[in-house]
């Protein structure tokens with residue numbers, strides 16, 4: 001199996017019990033997953049997308065992380081996704097939407 005160049009994670013507030021019920025999910029993160037998937041295909045970006053549980057940055061949700069570049073973005077909307085992916089294709093971060101510190105720090 002060939003690894004993708006990028007792995008994009010989008011918080012969807014999944015709980016250990018399997019349900020999605022949290023801030024990011026309430027802020028339409030599910031539809032963002034579909035939007036990001038389509039944009040990745042349209043742009044030809046070699047990326048895999050995964051949905052996650054709470055990333056402990058709920059106040060800035062929905063949250064999107066891109067690895068291996070380790071970019072964490074907050075308050076994601078379709079417009080923000082467009083700018084984030086534009087920047088990714090240019091080999092840089094969309095600074096305006098970066099979360100300044102890792103919420104795990």
Ligand code: FES
Nearest residue numbers: 011024054055058
């Ligand atoms: S529910 Fe998404 S960061 Fe907490």
